[in-house]
Amino acid sequence: MxxxxxxxxxxCFGVRGAIRTCHRVSETENNKKYILGMVVHNKHVVKSLEELGFSVVEERDLLENKDNLKPGDIVVVRAHGTTKAVYDILKERDVIIYDAACIFVTKIRDILLEEKAKGNRIIFIGDKEHPEVKGIISFGENVIIYKDLEELKNGELDSNINYSLLTQTTYNKDKFAEIKEYLESNWPNVQIFDRICGxxxxxxxxxxxxxxxxxxxxxxxxxxxxxxxxxxxxxxxxxxxxxxxxxxxxxxxxxxxxxxxxxxxxxxxxxxxxxxxxxxxxxxxx
CATH class of the missing domain: 3.40.1010.20 (4-hydroxy-3-methylbut-2-enyl diphosphate reductase, catalytic domain)
Structure with a gap:
């Protein structure tokens, strides 16, 4: 055998970077330390960080004002990032934020903000229940979300509107190629951004x-x-x-x-x- x-x-380097951030914080900071949700999607990793002294604070608790955060506490934002509302709450709580969001996530978020400022309508391809997707689209307005090509084809695009298409960083590259081919053949008013993680x-x-x-x-x-x-x-x-x-x-x-x-x-x-x-x-x- x-x-x-x-x-x-x-x-990947995004996950490795988030974990390194947590280790650096554990070695240099003495204040109460929190991870925002699962810093990465692996229960074994989260458990090992809890053993270093981190507690987990959930987004829903922040949004419902049920958290125990105090000014000066430390919060590491996970590799997937989080929503605009949660970022705003963390700033209001006057905590020390270590943002470990992956650079691919922040790049897509920045593009969304730039395209929104141009007046373009945002189309996002991905899993609407995934925390990365929830976080990115929260910075937009009336973002249209499709999970795949079939949903996109059944959508109601308007040839008179300028669209910008973004994707979840972990979207299947082959499926994205099919979406790109379809849009380029049928909807020239859609600007396509390929920012799937290498x-x-x-x-x-x-x-x-x-x-x-x-x-x-x-x-x-x-x-x-x-x-x-x-x-x-x-x-x-x-x-x-x-x-x-x-x-x-x-x-x-x-x-x-x-x-x-x-x-x-x-x-x-x-x-x-x-x-x-x-x-x-x-x-x-x-």
Whole structure:
């Protein structure tokens, strides 16, 4: 049996940067420390940061005035960013803000503000329930959200309105290409911005290549992680024996019977030690 890792997998620079920010804060700051929600979408990472002394403050508690923040407390804003309303509340609370929002997220947000200032209507492609999407679109007005090409085609665009199209940073690059082709052929009044994270695309392409060349693929990532779920979808498309697991406890050893080439990839929020634990469990039983 051979275990083969995807060429690109695991922590992206945005996640790594957010975690480094938390570690730096834990080493240099003595005030009460909070993480705004899940700093990254992985429960193991959040638990490790809680062990460093961080508490979690939820956005809904801030919005409902049910938080315990005091002036001078420290709040690390997660890699996905947050909504304009929450940023405003944090400033009103007079807390010390460490904004660990990924640069790709802040770039899209800046473009949205620029295009809004021009008077363009904003179209956003992504998961409207994802915190990254909620955060970015909160800086706009009457943003139109579609989850995919099918929804976009069924939408009601107006040829007399100038639109600007933005996407979730982790959106599937191939699906985005289909959307771009459709719009360029049918709606020349839509300006398209491709700001999908390069690391996301590299991981998606590596997962596809891996799935085509192994007997089984294990995708390691949190079940709430958008990019992990997309890696699973891509892998499943090319290899029916694809499984998304959060850690070694979810591994079913029966999956590996008769399999010779085991592929492993991981979402951008997945720690290396979780990946190693899974590899060790497989090697220890076969």
């Amino acid at each position: 051979e275990i083969i890792r995807a060429k690109k997998m695991g922590f 690391a996301t695309y590299e991981r998606q392409k590596a997962a596809e290549d891996l799935a085509k060349n192994v007997d089984i693929v294990i995708i390691v990532g949190d079940k709430n992680s958008s990019n992990s779920k997309k890696l699973f979808e891509i892998s499943k498309k090319h290899n029916e024996n694809s499984y998304l697991v959060q850690d070694e406890t979810e591994i079913d050893l029966s999956w590996f019977k008769g399999q010779e080439r085991i592929g492993i990839t991981a979402g951008a929020s997945t720690p290396e030690d979780i990946i190693i634990n899974i590899e060790n469990k497989i090697r220890g039983n076969f």
